[in-house]
Amino acid sequence: MYDADDATNPVAAPQALTSASKEKLRQFVARIETLETEKTELAEQLKEVYGEAKSLGFDTKALRAVIRLRKQDANDRAEAEMMLDLYLEAVGEI
Amino acid sequence: MYDADDATNPVAAPQALTSASKEKLRQFVARIETLETEKTELAEQLKEVYGEAKSLGFDTKALRAVIRLRKQDANDRAEAEMMLDLYLEAVGEI
Amino acid sequence: MYDADDATNPVAAPQALTSASKEKLRQFVARIETLETEKTELAEQLKEVYGEAKSLGFDTKALRAVIRLRKQDANDRAEAEMMLDLYLEAVGEI
Amino acid sequence: MYDADDATNPVAAPQALTSASKEKLRQFVARIETLETEKTELAEQLKEVYGEAKSLGFDTKALRAVIRLRKQDANDRAEAEMMLDLYLEAVGEI
DNA sequence: CCGAAACGGTCATAAC
């Protein structure tokens, strides 16, 4: 079902990559790993903030609910915007 | 944005929150939302990088596999390092 | 790291299952597959309904938007309920 | 793509929707929501079955693997069947 | 066909 060049096996047939391609690939890997590292750090900082709030006596469950509610409000507004666009498009305004 | 009687404020017994507490709470919400915004932006940048790689003809599935394997290798190496430290400590080398 | 009984290898060591366990397992598999079959059938029926609407000249994009909006409204109401419960609990009403 | 005056497009320009179209639209929404409700219920029942299996000591990860493998086998058999039919037809046996 | 968006599954984390 799979042959040697199967994309799920990135090790296969490395000779098919030119030097330039290999260099480009290395750069992509580096960029991705940098971004992922930063994302992981942000996740850790978020945990710290919640921990700090908890240590000061705030109810993290309620705090998370506030964050969730505000995010959902933003989503609702975006959804309303989409519906408006859809409607305008339907009546030929776009 | 929220006052003490605001029913949308789920934090316990609003009247029990001092002005200082309310201000602190607002700061926590702001910090959390800032961090989450940055995290979302990083996620979008990651999508863009993968998109750029794809547009240059790279197989993103393979690329993701590479990233995954390298992360796992890093974990494995960290784990091996921990085991080594543990053993060294056990034999009094640390 | 993995031994023969490792849970990630469900084929390993079948002799570890008693007859009763094996029978119970077969029943679970049967129940799950029945439910998944029904779920797949519902998905197909949904596709048919959208197709029928489209064939009658309805804009499926708008139709999907309506469905999504109504679902989100329901979610919003559920979320508001949760916030109310959280608030009531906070002020000691529960 | 859509002409605002196109009477055959029930979505465009809501005022252009006849009573019959509106009623039809309501029926589509109702049918879709019913099907989605049933689909959600099946998903919940599946969760319950896995939970019950887990409570009886079965490894749900292994159980899921069994389900996945059996589904794949079914797909493979169906595919083989299709190939066989194709070949039989090609040699005039059907 | 491609790109985007919905879906389901899996995993990590948090509440109980």
Next chain:
DNA sequence: GTTATGACCGTTTCGG
């Protein structure tokens, strides 16, 4: 520790 909740990833599907 166990269930419940949410994030993430991969897959599929739909519209262009």
